Amino acid sequence: MANWISSSDKDCRYLREDPGRSGQFSRFVQQLGVTLPEGVTIADAVRFGWVTPALRVRLPDEFFLEWENYPKRPRKGVLRPEFEWAEELHDAAIIFCPGVQLHQNDDAERWFVHSFDRLDTAEARHIREHAISAEPNCEPQPVHHPNGTVIAPYIDFFAYWQAYRLAESIAAAIMFKPILNTPAAAETIRQLEADLPRWQEFSQDRIVTIRGEYEERAPTFDWLSRYRTLRGAAVDAIGRLHSLRRQRKRSSQSWDSRLKT
Numbered sequence: 001m002a003n004w005i006s007s008s009d010k011d012c013r014y015l016r017e018d019p020g021r022s023g024q025f026s027r028f029v030q031q032l033g034v035t036l037p038e039g040v041t042i043a044d045a046v047r048f049g050w051v052t053p054a055l056r057v058r059l060p061d062e063f064f065l066e067w068e069n070y071p072k073r074p075r076k077g078v079l080r081p082e083f084e085w086a087e088e089l090h091d092a093a094i095i096f097c098p099g100v101q102l103h104q105n106d107d108a109e110r111w112f113v114h115s116f117d118r119l120d121t122a123e124a125r126h127i128r129e130h131a132i133s134a135e136p137n138c139e140p141q142p143v144h145h146p147n148g149t150v151i152a153p154y155i156d157f158f159a160y161w162q163a164y165r166l167a168e169s170i171a172a173a174i175m176f177k178p179i180l181n182t183p184a185a186a187e188t189i190r191q192l193e194a195d196l197p198r199w200q201e202f203s204q205d206r207i208v209t210i211r212g213e214y215e216e217r218a219p220t221f222d223w224l225s226r227y228r229t230l231r232g233a234a235v236d237a238i239g240r241l242h243s244l245r246r247q248r249k250r251s252s253q254s255w256d257s258r259l260k261t
Contacts, residue, residue: 054159
């Protein structure tokens, strides 16, 4: 039987998404077999009201403006101590790497809690202090860097289960069946155009209903996401323990061989 428990589950409550490119949530949506309509991004889906981020974090303008060679690495320019949290979040979320995970919790007693949910850490406090509305068309104004780059100064995070709402919203956004190339095609198009406001209202009502249904289910999904986070953190901890044991074994064998010689 396939093993569906993965260390990546420890980030399932906060799948990151850069508004300017596909991210962790986009990849998860694709893995589920959900296909966005052509030309539509996750950021567009948020604007359309098809899905709402669980968390949107605003990064300070100065963090970008003082990065002289943005977005190149290594960074040139000043990085103020008060913006170090922003750089860590930016690197983990926007410079996406499958091996980079946000859940870094070394607390021996609360190892199963995602770091964003820890209210007693500086990281979590910074993130919560800079959380902003993620409702449709509430994006902050872009930052215009001196080098000409236009930057969306925020990062969205989605819970894994929000992909299910997205899939249902996409289905509800499809107003018409395909129109076949038949003698009746022209008349069908004219009729659909005449009835367009009614179809749009019906589709929008369904999208709003889907949102309400998932808001009612949110407490259950939230519990499940915390359980999945625990499982992922446990798998990650076991993996690190095994890795440490292998390193110690190799080190011991290396010393043994040196002593023998």
